[in-house]
Amino acid sequence: MSLPARVATLLVGFLAVAALAVFVVVHYFLASPQTVDFTAGVTPDTGASVNVVMQEDPQNTVSTHPDWVSYFIQNPTTKQWEHTTIFKVPAGSVVNMTILGYDGCTPLRNPVFGKVSGTIGGVAYVDGKPVTQLNSWSACNVGHTFSIPGINLNVPMATPNLNEANFLCGTSPCTSGPVRKVTFSFHTPKTAGTYFWQCRVPCGGGFVTGFGGPMQTIGFMTGNMEVVS
Amino acid sequence: MAASAAEPRGSAEPTGRNHGLWIFAIWLPLAVIVDVLLYFVYGPHMPPGTMSDSAASQQFDIKVMSVLAAPVMVFVLVYAIYSFVVWRHREGDDEDGPAIYGHARIQATWITVTAVIVLFLAGFGSYELAWPGFAGAGAGQGPSPVWKPTDGTPVQVQVIGNQWRFTYRYPQFGGFETTALYIPVGVPVQFNVTSLDVIHDFWAYQLGVKADANPGVNNVAYTTAKHVGTFTVRCDELCGLWHGAMTNQGQVVSVADFQAWAQQTETQLASVTAMLPPYATAYDPTVVPQMSKAMVKGGLLGGNGYYYPPNDPSQP
Numbered sequence: 001m002s003l004p005a006r007v008a009t010l011l012v013g014f015l016a017v018a019a020l021a022v023f024v025v026v027h028y029f030l031a032s033p034q035t036v037d038f039t040a041g042v043t044p045d046t047g048a049s050v051n052v053v054m055q056e057d058p059q060n061t062v063s064t065h066p067d068w069v070s071y072f073i074q075n076p077t078t079k080q081w082e083h084t085t086i087f088k089v090p091a092g093s094v095v096n097m098t099i100l101g102y103d104g105c106t107p108l109r110n111p112v113f114g115k116v117s118g119t120i121g122g123v124a125y126v127d128g129k130p131v132t133q134l135n136s137w138s139a140c141n142v143g144h145t146f147s148i149p150g151i152n153l154n155v156p157m158a159t160p161n162l163n164e165a166n167f168l169c170g171t172s173p174c175t176s177g178p179v180r181k182v183t184f185s186f187h188t189p190k191t192a193g194t195y196f197w198q199c200r201v202p203c204g205g206g207f208v209t210g211f212g213g214p215m216q217t218i219g220f221m222t223g224n225m226e227v228v229s
Numbered sequence: 230m231a232a233s234a235a236e237p238r239g240s241a242e243p244t245g246r247n248h249g250l251w252i253f254a255i256w257l258p259l260a261v262i263v264d265v266l267l268y269f270v271y272g273p274h275m276p277p278g279t280m281s282d283s284a285a286s287q288q289f290d291i292k293v294m295s296v297l298a299a300p301v302m303v304f305v306l307v308y309a310i311y312s313f314v315v316w317r318h319r320e321g322d323d324e325d326g327p328a329i330y331g332h333a334r335i336q337a338t339w340i341t342v343t344a345v346i347v348l349f350l351a352g353f354g355s356y357e358l359a360w361p362g363f364a365g366a367g368a369g370q371g372p373s374p375v376w377k378p379t380d381g382t383p384v385q386v387q388v389i390g391n392q393w394r395f396t397y398r399y400p401q402f403g404g405f406e407t408t409a410l411y412i413p414v415g416v417p418v419q420f421n422v423t424s425l426d427v428i429h430d431f432w433a434y435q436l437g438v439k440a441d442a443n444p445g446v447n448n449v450a451y452t453t454a455k456h457v458g459t460f461t462v463r464c465d466e467l468c469g470l471w472h473g474a475m476t477n478q479g480q481v482v483s484v485a486d487f488q489a490w491a492q493q494t495e496t497q498l499a500s501v502t503a504m505l506p507p508y509a510t511a512y513d514p515t516v517v518p519q520m521s522k523a524m525v526k527g528g529l530l531g532g533n534g535y536y537y538p539p540n541d542p543s544q545p
Contacts, residue, residue, distance in 0.1 A: 109425050110391050111504040112406045135504045149394050149474070152408060196471050198393065202426070209426040211392045216470040 033084035033219040035226065036073045038095075044229045045092030045190060051076070052087060055100040056144050056157060056199075060220065061172045068214035069103055069144070069203050069221060072173045081173035085197075085223025092190045092229070094120070097146070097155075099182045102174040105140035105159040106201050109210070113145055113200045116184070118153030124184035126158040134158060136201075144203060148225060150195040153186050192229040198222040248315065256307045260300035267295045277437045280460060280481065283367030283452040284437030286357055290366075293353065297346060369422060369440025369448040372510065378451050383419035384412060384487075387508070390422075390429030390442035393471040395462060402491045404508040405498040410462060410479035413487035414454045422448040423511045430466035433479060435459075441466065447510035454481040 001009075038050040053074040060070035062083050072081040089095055108114055115133040116124045123130045134156045136142035143159040160168065160178030169177030189195070199221040202210025214220035272292040279285040316326070358366055361379040370376065387398035389406070398406040412418045422431045422440040429442035431450075435458075440450040457480075464475035482490065495502075506512065 110389070110396065110406075111506075112396055112501060113391075114504055115498075115501045117408075133501060133504070137504065149408075149477075196474055198471065200391070209392075211426055211469065215392075218470075222470065 033086055033223070034082060035086045035088050036075055036082055036084060037088045038076055039088055039090045039228055040076075042090045042093060044090040047092065047094060048090070049094040049096055049185075050089055051096045051098070052089070053098045053100075054146075055081065055174060056103050056221075057172045057174050058103040058168050059170065059172055060214075061170075063219075065214070065220070068217075070172065070214060070219070071199075071221060071223070083173075083219060085219050085221075086226065087223075088226040088228060089188050090229070091188055091192050091227045093188050094185055095188055096185045097183065099146060099155075099157060100174070101143050101157045101159055101180040101182055102169045102177055103143040103157075103159065103203075104165045104168055105136070105143055105162075106203050107136040107140065108142055108145070108156070108200060109202050110200070111135065111137050113147065113154055114142060114156050116155050118148070118151055119155060119184040119186050121185075124155045124182055127181050128183075131158070142201060144221065145200040146197060147200050148195050148197040151186065151189060153197075154200070155182065155184050157182055188225075188227050190229075192227050195225045195227060196222065197225055248311070252304075252307060252311050255311065256300070256304050259307065260303045263299045263303055264296045267299055268292055276434075278435050280435040280456050280458060281367070281437055281452045281454045282362055283365075284435060285455065286363040286366050287437045290354075290357060297350075364417070364451040367437040367439060367450055367452050369450045372447045372449065374449045374451070376451075378417040378453065380453075381417055383417040383451065385419050385421065386410070386412065387510075388420050388422040388431045388440075388442065389512075390424035390426070390431070390464070390468070392426050392469050393464070393475040395429070395431065395464070395475070395477060398505075398508065399491055399495075400508045402495045403499070403502055404505065405495045405502045406505055407494060407498065408477065409494075410477065411487055411490050412454055412479065412481055413484045414457050414481050416484060417451060417453045420450045420452070421510055422450060425512060427468050428466050429464045429468050429475070432463045432465040434461045434463065436479075436481075439465065445511050445513050457481045457483060 038052055042048045042050055053076075055072050055074075057070055057072065059066055060068050060083070063070070070083070071085050073084055073087055074080070075082050114136050116122060116131065123132055125131070134142050136156065140162060141159055142156045144157040145154060146157065147154040158180040160180060164178035167178055169175075169179075199215065202215070203221065204210050204213040204215040207213045207215070215222065218224070272288070272295070273279075275288050275291050275295070277284045277287055279288060357363055358368075359376055361376070363376075364378040365374060365376040385400050387400065389396045389398060394408060395410075396406050396408055397410045398404060420431065420433075420438060420440060422442045423446060424442040424444045426444060428444070430439065431442050432439045433452075436452050436454065438450050438452050440448045442448065460479045460481065462477050462479050464472055466472075468475065
């Protein structure tokens with residue numbers, strides 16, 4: 001093989017390895033679900049309100065893990081449901097949260113997280129009715145929770161009735177099927193930063209303690225609230 | 230060869246200069262100065278502080294360890310610098326250094342000194358753990374603690390590890406459970422540390438309390454706070470995605486404020502307490518009959534008192 005040919009082969013091989021390395025880093029290590037932005041047109045630290053709409057589904061048919069439960073966030077501009085659990089809100093504002101609960105019930109491991117905390121007025125509304133706590137052990141009425149430990153926020157998500165359990169939505173993002181509408185409001189911190197949120201129901205079926213899989217994967221049952229000032 | 234072997238062994242060179250004595254003379258005052266500075270100047274600022282008796286005892290331990298370790302480090306530095314200065318290579322000096330032979334007195338001294346230090350530390354550590362004023366020095370002692378405080382009935386606080394937040398239960402106040410941690414100043418506190426899922430570790434840094442939180446196990450640790458103030462609680466056992474964010478602040482308050490807070494919280498959380506399982510020193514997260522009833526009622530997995538079906542991964 002001539003010298004130019006050998007040099008060219010070496011160069012091609014090097015570029016191929018480098019391209020593979022870049023692909024792995026970008027595709028696997030730096031990959032993150034998109035962030036849904038709720039800051040447009042809102043001035044931070046003015047107490048202005050933003051409306052965040054989410055849904056929790058019994059499955060996720062738009063991902064490579066169709067049997068994992070998952071949250072979705074509605075894009076405020078396009079109204080499309082985004083498969084992500086990261087959203088951005090202004091500091092010092094009020095978030096009016098609406099979560100559509102399409103999933104069925106699973107008891108909380110620790111029933112203390114059936115108590116609503118950290119919301120304005122210490123209350124959440126299930127289909128318009130105020131609730132301050134849900135007992136997931138006496139009645140199978142909690143599917144998930146929406147909890148941000150950094151601001152002591154915890155809201156149990158009510159579920160469709162037991163007689164509706166066999167008719168749960170089967171395609172994500174859900175647009176039909178039995179659903180409970182949970183609404184509540186909370187103040188965002190005045191300090192900018194990233195606050196993780198999680199579900200406290202061990203709904204990662206098939207994983208140790210029910211807290212693997214979707215429970216520890218951003219984009220499914222946990223994510224970040226990015227507060228910007 | 231025979232003549233060399235018969236020469237006096239030691240660090241003295243033919244010049245008559247006793248290097249060992251010189252090094253010792255340089256090292257001793259430096260070691261004393263460093264120790265005094267470490268103990269009296271930097272010592273009061275050493276972690277974890279003096280917020281509780283267990284923290285104070287740990288700070289004292291670290292001071293003692295530092296005072297013991299610093300002279301060794303000083304000796305290494307003195308010896309190295311002395312070597313560079315005195316035994317450095319000089320122009321035209323191409324001879325080998327003197328041969329080194331065994332020296333019974335130095336070996337005996339070395340063995341004696343290290344043995345004394347090790348035995349002292351063993352006795353010192355045992356005393357620190359066993360003394361009632363420290364009662365285990367803030368460490369988890371398992372379900373049957375050997376060392377208990379003797380000055381009064383401890384306030385019971387159950388620490389429950391949940392992925393990814395600690396909750397606290399107060400059995401002497403109706404067994405209410407909350408995410409807030411308050412303890413009274415000047416009163417022994419008994420932390421009963423457990424977990425509902427994986428292994429966590431309850432680390433109340435400024436209190437000098439650190440105990441593993443194992444599912445199904447009660448791990449008891451004691452402390453007595455000496456000052457009111459705020460302390461940081463962290464999980465110190467890798468427990469999943471948000472392990473690094475599993476932290477909160479605890480409060481040491483006056484006895485009167487603690488009583489008021491506990492009684493008020495007991496009343497406020499009465500309806501939540503009614504949802505909780507009866508207080509126990511530990512809970513089996515895989516066998517919860519009440520939970521299972523709700524699951525069976527909902528047609529879900531589990532049943533017969535078990536949270537997970539047998540085909541799920543093995544539980545901790």
